[in-house]
Amino acid sequence: MSQSNIFILLIFILLTFTQSARGKECVCDLKNSDPAFPMNKLMEVETTVLQCIGTITSEKMTDLDRLVLGLQQRIKQLEDNVILLEKEDNGNLYGAVSLRIIELEIAEIQDLLGKLNRTTKDYQHLSLQTAAQLQDMKDAMEELEKFDNMQVVKKDRENQRVKRDLDQCKDELKATAGPPTVPPARCGLGRVVNVAGPRTYSLTVYGASYTFGAWGLDANPAPADKNKYWLVVLSSSNVFGHFVRQYSTLSTLLLGIGPTDIYISSSNPTTNTIQGPNMVMYGNALYYNCYNTYSVCQFNMTTRSVSTVALPNDAGYNSKFPFAHLATTYAYTDMDFATDESGVYVIYATTSNFGNVIISKVETSNPPVLSQTWSTSLHKRTVTNTFMVCGVLYATRYLDKETEEIFYSYDTTTKEERFDLNIKIKKMQANIEFLNYDPRDHLLYVYSDAYILTYELIFQ
Numbered sequence: 001m002s003q004s005n006i007f008i009l010l011i012f013i014l015l016t017f018t019q020s021a022r023g024k025e026c027v028c029d030l031k032n033s034d035p036a037f038p039m040n041k042l043m044e045v046e047t048t049v050l051q052c053i054g055t056i057t058s059e060k061m062t063d064l065d066r067l068v069l070g071l072q073q074r075i076k077q078l079e080d081n082v083i084l085l086e087k088e089d090n091g092n093l094y095g096a097v098s099l100r101i102i103e104l105e106i107a108e109i110q111d112l113l114g115k116l117n118r119t120t121k122d123y124q125h126l127s128l129q130t131a132a133q134l135q136d137m138k139d140a141m142e143e144l145e146k147f148d149n150m151q152v153v154k155k156d157r158e159n160q161r162v163k164r165d166l167d168q169c170k171d172e173l174k175a176t177a178g179p180p181t182v183p184p185a186r187c188g189l190g191r192v193v194n195v196a197g198p199r200t201y202s203l204t205v206y207g208a209s210y211t212f213g214a215w216g217l218d219a220n221p222a223p224a225d226k227n228k229y230w231l232v233v234l235s236s237s238n239v240f241g242h243f244v245r246q247y248s249t250l251s252t253l254l255l256g257i258g259p260t261d262i263y264i265s266s267s268n269p270t271t272n273t274i275q276g277p278n279m280v281m282y283g284n285a286l287y288y289n290c291y292n293t294y295s296v297c298q299f300n301m302t303t304r305s306v307s308t309v310a311l312p313n314d315a316g317y318n319s320k321f322p323f324a325h326l327a328t329t330y331a332y333t334d335m336d337f338a339t340d341e342s343g344v345y346v347i348y349a350t351t352s353n354f355g356n357v358i359i360s361k362v363e364t365s366n367p368p369v370l371s372q373t374w375s376t377s378l379h380k381r382t383v384t385n386t387f388m389v390c391g392v393l394y395a396t397r398y399l400d401k402e403t404e405e406i407f408y409s410y411d412t413t414t415k416e417e418r419f420d421l422n423i424k425i426k427k428m429q430a431n432i433e434f435l436n437y438d439p440r441d442h443l444l445y446v447y448s449d450a451y452i453l454t455y456e457l458i459f460q
Contacts, residue, residue: 045140048133071112078105086203187341187390189442192406194458195425199443201453204233205256208450212238214434215253215452216445218281219339220364226440229253230281231452232274239332240275242268244286244301253452264299264306272297272306275317276332277433277447280339283364287344289335293317296335296346298368307367311335311360314351316380321349324381325398330433337362340388341439346370347393349380356380359393359412376410377417383408385435387444389457394421401430428453 081102204210213233218225231245231253243263247253265273269291279288281301290297294317295308316322316334323333336347344362349355359374378395384404385396395408406423410416425432429449436445437457444455 045137048137068116071109071116075109078102078109081105189390190460191392191409192389192394192421192423192457193460195406195423195444195455196458197455198426198428198446198453199456200250200254201428201451202254203451204231205259206233206235206450210235210238211431211449212277212433213241213447213450214277214279214436214445215447216281216436217438217440218284219438219440220283220343222284225284230286231259232279232286234274234277236268240269240273240291242266242270242273244299246301262301262304264304272299272308276335277330278333278336279434280337280344280436282339282344285364287337287346287362287368289317289332294334296337296362296368296370298364298366300366309362309368309370311346311348311370312350312352315358316349316351316355321355321380323384325384327398328431329381330384330431333433336386338386338388338393338436339439340437341390345388345393347386354379357383357386357393357395357410359388359410372412374410374412374415378408378410385432387435387437389437389439396425396432396435398431399424402427404432425455 204213204215206213210233213231215229215231217229221228227249229247229250231247232241232243233245234241236242242265243261246260246262248258252258265271269275271291273291274286274297275289275291279286281287284301286297286299286301288297288299289295290306290308293308293310294313294315295310298307298309299305300307319329319331319334321334323330323336334348338345338347342361344364346360346362348358348360350358353375357376357378357380359376361371361373363369363371376393382397383395384398387394391412393408393410393412394406396404396406397408399405404425404427406421406425407419409418409421427448429451432446432448434445434447437443438445442457442459444457446453446455
């Protein structure tokens, strides 16, 4: 063996060199001066890992999953029983029995919550214990790594980390390759391609007799009012309304708890009261069709004052250009109001535009004013509802009792019209009297034959 090779080997290990008695044959005895690898220590770490996994997954996680699943099932049963009670309670024996059942179910839910809390506390103790075990294992592995003289494990780990960083960089480059080119990308959502739901489905506290109304969130609320919901039910011949009902949360609205009524006037119908089911709330003001006029009303919920702005004098009102389909006409829906990311719009029709839909932006000053206006080729009587998203008007039509279709769009920036969207909405009732998009949660708020619903919009 050459002296250069022996020198290279001496870099890694200590060598003892002896010459064989057989003459020219050389024999190398390699002796590692490092201490022996502590295999027992590694086996202890592996045993600790297995014990830790077994304790967490087998003994604890199963208990938590069982408790959470049981709690979900009990809450679902409680919801079903409450809905059944609301629908069938005749105020006598049935109601008393049902309430007792609900009381027992609530007690069981409270018991499950207690068990869940105790299990959670056990988890906290287990987490501390596990953290200590993990630290011990980390210290042990760092000690074991010292025996890796060639640093094979360390280099392999570094290579794996570099590879992960490269993969992540590639993914980020792909994700930020450029903004979408499909309109309308102006507010980052893209075009509406589907509707999911309903997410919410409930009869209002007014009951099934009041089939026309509207509801939703304020699309531009004050910080203190961001969770408030409003509800207007047309209580006079399904045409007129003179007050707005507010609830602090969605739960209180669904249960009818603690409403606040704000009156536009003391009687109904009269000057400045609501006509028709189409209205929106924006900036603590309700926008709607003023009674018996072709004007937009703005009702300030704080000052309780009304300001108006008139549409063109050939605009339809009093059911001249209402929403409709072959089977019926939605009375007094000449004006529709919509909110999107940029504010409030009014959708209507005029004789000069041959009864086709016109869109006007409503500036939410006091008094309100009409600003930019767009004319479309969509005849208003072929439509059942409209809404705005990112400056694009969408229109729906009645297909049958189970299905509504978003079939049309008009982009106010490009002025492009499409009649081929073919987006289906699964209905729970036959007719949709009110529909509006809320830019805060991207939901459609619907009033349908006395029921209130929400649907989620799916964007491209």
